[in-house]
Amino acid sequence: MTVTALPGFPRPVPRWRELGLLAVVAVTLLLGGLSLGTTRTGSLALAHPAGLATYLGALAAVHLALVLAGRRVDEVLLPTVGMLGGIGLLLAERLPQDLVVQRVGSATLGLASLQLIWLVLALAIAGSVAIAVRSDRWLRVYKYSWAALGLGLLLLTFVFGREVNGSILTLDLGPVSWQPSELLKVILVVFFAAYLAENRVLLADARVHVAGRLTLPPAPYLLPAALMLALALGIVVIQRDLGAALLFFSVFLCLFYLASGSKVDVLVGIALFLLGFAVLALVFATAHERVAIWLDPWSDPLGTGYQTIQALHAFARGGLLGTGLGAGLPAVAGQLPIPAVHTDFPLAALGEELGMTGVVAILGCYLVIVARGLRIAAGAADDVRALLAAGLALVIGVQAVIIAAGNLKLIPLTGITLPFISYGGSSLVVNGLVVGLLLAFSDRGPAPLAEPRPARRLGRQQA
Amino acid sequence: MDPLTLTVWAIRLAFLAALYLFLALVARTLLRDIRAASRDPAGALGRLVVVGSANLPAVGSVFLLDAITTLGRDLGSGVVLDDAFASARHAMLTFRGRGWYVEDLGSTNGTLVNGDRVTRATPMGFGDELQIGATRLRLERGIA
Numbered sequence: 077m078t079v080t081a082l083p084g085f086p087r088p089v090p091r092w093r094e095l096g097l098l099a100v101v102a103v104t105l106l107l108g109g110l111s112l113g114t115t116r117t118g119s120l121a122l123a124h125p126a127g128l129a130t131y132l133g134a135l136a137a138v139h140l141a142l143v144l145a146g147r148r149v150d151e152v153l154l155p156t157v158g159m160l161g162g163i164g165l166l167l168a169e170r171l172p173q174d175l176v177v178q179r180v181g182s183a184t185l186g187l188a189s190l191q192l193i194w195l196v197l198a199l200a201i202a203g204s205v206a207i208a209v210r211s212d213r214w215l216r217v218y219k220y221s222w223a224a225l226g227l228g229l230l231l232l233t234f235v236f237g238r239e240v241n242g243s244i245l246t247l248d249l250g251p252v253s254w255q256p257s258e259l260l261k262v263i264l265v266v267f268f269a270a271y272l273a274e275n276r277v278l279l280a281d282a283r284v285h286v287a288g289r290l291t292l293p294p295a296p297y298l299l300p301a302a303l304m305l306a307l308a309l310g311i312v313v314i315q316r317d318l319g320a321a322l323l324f325f326s327v328f329l330c331l332f333y334l335a336s337g338s339k340v341d342v343l344v345g346i347a348l349f350l351l352g353f354a355v356l357a358l359v360f361a362t363a364h365e366r367v368a369i370w371l372d373p374w375s376d377p378l379g380t381g382y383q384t385i386q387a388l389h390a391f392a393r394g395g396l397l398g399t400g401l402g403a404g405l406p407a408v409a410g411q412l413p414i415p416a417v418h419t420d421f422p423l424a425a426l427g428e429e430l431g432m433t434g435v436v437a438i439l440g441c442y443l444v445i446v447a448r449g450l451r452i453a454a455g456a457a458d459d460v461r462a463l464l465a466a467g468l469a470l471v472i473g474v475q476a477v478i479i480a481a482g483n484l485k486l487i488p489l490t491g492i493t494l495p496f497i498s499y500g501g502s503s504l505v506v507n508g509l510v511v512g513l514l515l516a517f518s519d520r521g522p523a524p525l526a527e528p529r530p531a532r533r534l535g536r537q538q539a
Numbered sequence: 540m541d542p543l544t545l546t547v548w549a550i551r552l553a554f555l556a557a558l559y560l561f562l563a564l565v566a567r568t569l570l571r572d573i574r575a576a577s578r579d580p581a582g583a584l585g586r587l588v589v590v591g592s593a594n595l596p597a598v599g600s601v602f603l604l605d606a607i608t609t610l611g612r613d614l615g616s617g618v619v620l621d622d623a624f625a626s627a628r629h630a631m632l633t634f635r636g637r638g639w640y641v642e643d644l645g646s647t648n649g650t651l652v653n654g655d656r657v658t659r660a661t662p663m664g665f666g667d668e669l670q671i672g673a674t675r676l677r678l679e680r681g682i683a
Contacts, residue, residue, distance in 0.1 A: 097564060104557035111550040118543065152565055159561060276638065276664050337637060400551045430555065437558040444565050451572065457679040458666030 086146035091139065097155035098139055102132050105162040108401060112170055115402035123402075124169045127192050131165055134196045138203035142515075145207040150452065150518035156444045157202070157496055157511050161195050161504075163438065164497035167422055168192075170402055170429070175418050176499060187418060187499060194501045198508030205512025212517065216460045219270035226263035227307075229256040234314050257320040258493075258506040261475075262513075264324055265331070265467035272335035273459035279336040292341065316362040319478060319490030325349050326474045331467050335459075370488035386414045387424035387483050398431030418499040420491050423483045439480065442495070446473035452518040465517045468510045584634045584681055585665065587618060591675035595621040603681065606634045610671060611644070624648045624672030630657070632669075632678075639663045639678060648672060 105128060113123035122128070135158045142149065165188065173186030185193070215222070233256045272279065279293045307324070325345075333342045357363045365380060373381030373388075393399060404425065414421045427435045449469015456462040472495045479498075482489040493503040587602040596618070602608075608617035611629035620629065626646035633640050642660040643650045650657040651670040663669065669676045 093568060097561065097568075100557065100561045100564060104554060104561060107550060107554040107557055111547065111554050114543075114547050114550060120546065152568055155561070156565065159558075273664060273666065278662060397551070397555070400547060401554075433555050434558065437555070437562060440562050444562070444569070447569055451569070455576075459664050459680075460666055462665075462680070 086144075088144050089146045089148055091143055091151050094139055094142075094151035094154055097152065098135055098158065101135070101155050101159045101162060104159065105132065105166065108163070108166045109169075112166060112401040115400055123166075124188060127165065127169060127188055128162075130192060131162060131195060134199045138199050141203050141207060147207065148520045149206055149515045150448060152444065152448055153511055153515055153518075154202070156441050156448075157507075158199075160438065160441050160496035161198070163426070164422065164499075165191055165195060166401060167425060167497065168418065168499060171418055171425070190501075191499050191504075194504040197501075198496075198504040201505060201508040202512040202515065205509060206515035209513065209516035212461055212464060215266050215464065216270040216273075219267050222263050223267040226260045226267070229260055229263075230315075232256065237315070255500070255502040257315075257317060258502040261320070261323060261327070261471050262468070262506060262510060265327060265471055266464065268328055268331050269463035269467050270460055272331055273463050276335045276459055279332075279338075292344065293336065293338075316360070317491070318363060318366060318488070319482075319492030322478055322490060323471070323475050323492060326478075327467060327470050330470050330474070331463055334453075334463060334466055366488040366490070370485060373485070383414055383416065383421065384485055384489060387421050388485060390414065390421075390424040390428040391484065394428040394431045394435075396431050397433055398427075398429050401429050404428035416491075419493060420479070420489070420498070421483055422494050422497045422499075423480050426497075427483075438497070439476070442473050442476040445469055448518075449473075449514055452514060455520075456517065461517055465514060468514050472507060472510060585639055586679050586681055587632075587669070587676040588679055589674065590668065590677050591670075591673065593622050593624075593673040595619075596674075602676075604632060604634070604639075608632045609644070611646075618676075620671060620674050622672035622674045625674065629671055630669075632663070633660075639665075641669060646671075 106122070109123045109125070109128050110120070113121035116123060135154070138154060142154070168191035169188040171187055173188060176187045176190055178185050178190055329342050329345045332345065333339070353363070357367050368375075369380050369384055373384040375381065377385055390404070393404065398404070414424060417425050423435060423438070426438060430438075446469050449465050449472075452469075453462040453464075453466035456465055475492055475495055478487070478490060479492050479494050481487045493500050495503065495507045584606060585604045587604060589596050589598050589600045589602075592598050596602075602618050605617060609628060609631050610616055610618045610620060610625075611627050612620055612622070612625050613627040616628070624647075626644070626648070628644045629646040630641055630643050630650045633642070639662070640660045641650065641652060641657055641663050643657045648671075652661055652663060653667055654670075663678050665678055665680045667678050669678065
């Protein structure tokens with residue numbers, strides 16, 4: 077079958093691998109919906125069929141758009157993200173719908189409907205960015221403008237932000253509340269990728285001896301690292317947002333290591349961060365409290381340690397295979413055991429209902445995203461694009477690790493979202509943008525021309 | 540066990556199995572990609588892409604670079620430039636450990652990196668632009 081291009085349009089490129097993986101995603105999500113519906117109603121039923129159909133339709137639409145656009149971009153990212161988003165949608169459908177309620181006109185939308193709207197919007201952004209972005213010039217040339225914009229966003233939140241749970245994170249724009257730190261993470265990756273690529277050779281080769289065998293890059297090139305440390309700690313101080321600070325600094329260290337190839341620099345960076353964090357934990361009440369909860373939540377089981385303990389119990393109830401979707405989380409006196417389950421503790425809820433088996437699979441999906449990002453970076457033609465791709469994928473991976481480890485009480489809990497699964501408009505939309513950029517940067521250019529077929533001999537044709 | 544419990548168990552296990560089927564398929568794709576990449580012959584240290592030129596080489600041509608590559612009008616150069624403003628032995632690109640360096644070999648009209656004149660061995664990052672006479676060449680990573 078030959079596909080001919082419509083006039084004025086590029087030649088469509090079939091994406092069989094992506095289509096196959098999307099089919100598996102559809103089957104998995106339908107099984108999940110069936111599991112939830114059957115547990116809930118007591119007879120064979122599919123939960124929220126309209127929502128699932130809309131979501132799968134949106135995935136198919138993005139796939140079709142990529143085929144028609146004719147760019148040869150990555151075929152694994154979209155199904156992986158689709159799987160994570162679908163699991164998030166199932167979780168949102170499973171949780172009580174009045175966790176989040178928003179009135180739009182006369183209609184009142186609950187958790188699952190809002191999550192579906194944001195997911196479809198995120199997929200639409202990912203698809204259009206993947207198709208429309210042809211060059212990364214606009215990102216790399218204006219790196220200082222982007223950095224200034226990021227700092228401006230931060231200041232804006234500080235001045236006009238609303239305080240939630242002791243952290244100033246949200247900015248109200250009409251009916252939608254927005255978390256600028258989500259967008260800030262993308263802006264910082266762009267800035268550091270462009271900056272580090274520009275100075276890569278100097279960072280690696282022009283080294284200054286400090287003491288003994290310890291060498292560091294010359295001071296002027298360490299300045300952005302110092303600024304980054306100041307920024308990360310500044311966020312903690314001003315906004316009391318430990319998660320964002322940890323995320324920014326980890327991703328910066330990863331990028332710094334990719335650019336300079338020096339393990340010593342990374343170790344020094346980690347040491348500085350731990351030092352700064354220790355000072356903060358001593359000085360600031362929020363940080364101090366988080367660490368205290370982490371060390372011993374049982375000292376105040378009904379107060380500050382409550383959520384963490386309930387999350388641990390949820391994981392314990394789940395065991396190896398889980399209780400099944402819809403069978404966990406027995407409401408205690410009409411109350412949810414974990415109040416922030418849809419934003420900060422989705423992994424605990426999934427750990428209870430899908431068990432360790434399910435949680436490992438979900439973490440595996442994040443690993444796939446990181447692996448794909450690093451593969452795209454390895455194939456990139458220049459340093460800026462390589463660092464951009466690696467940084468964008470690592471932002472998603474590191475964020476998932478930080479919140480997953482927080483849920484499991486491996487590190488102090490920080491209030492950031494689990495990418496693609498947590499409820500939250502800004503998180504979903506920005507992560508959609510990240511996936512779109514990764515897809516755009518994975519473009520392998522136009523397909524090589526096919527070898528001309530050897531012409532058949534005249535004699536054989538007649539025979 | 541009543542049939543409903545059995546059905547729910549079957550669906551739950553099928554859901555988890557489908558999750559892992561997805562991961563297995565993705566893992567196979569990733570492995571295939573890596574194998575295909577390692578089979579590719581061109582593991583060059585870098586390449587020069589011509590982005591602007593007076594005569595030859597034509598815009599768009601690509602040179603795979605050896606660890607030491609000379610540029611100039613001389614026919615023995617690694618990259619032969621047919622440019623009136625290029626010297627016979629004009630400049631040299633060397634790969635030293637982690638990155639590329641360019642040095643001017645005493646040319647008449649000089650060598651520019653991103654618009655700045657080269658006076659000594661100057662580091663070049665991937666994506667940087669080298670200008671000799673009217674010829675502009677962009678350094679890119681070798682095909683991975």
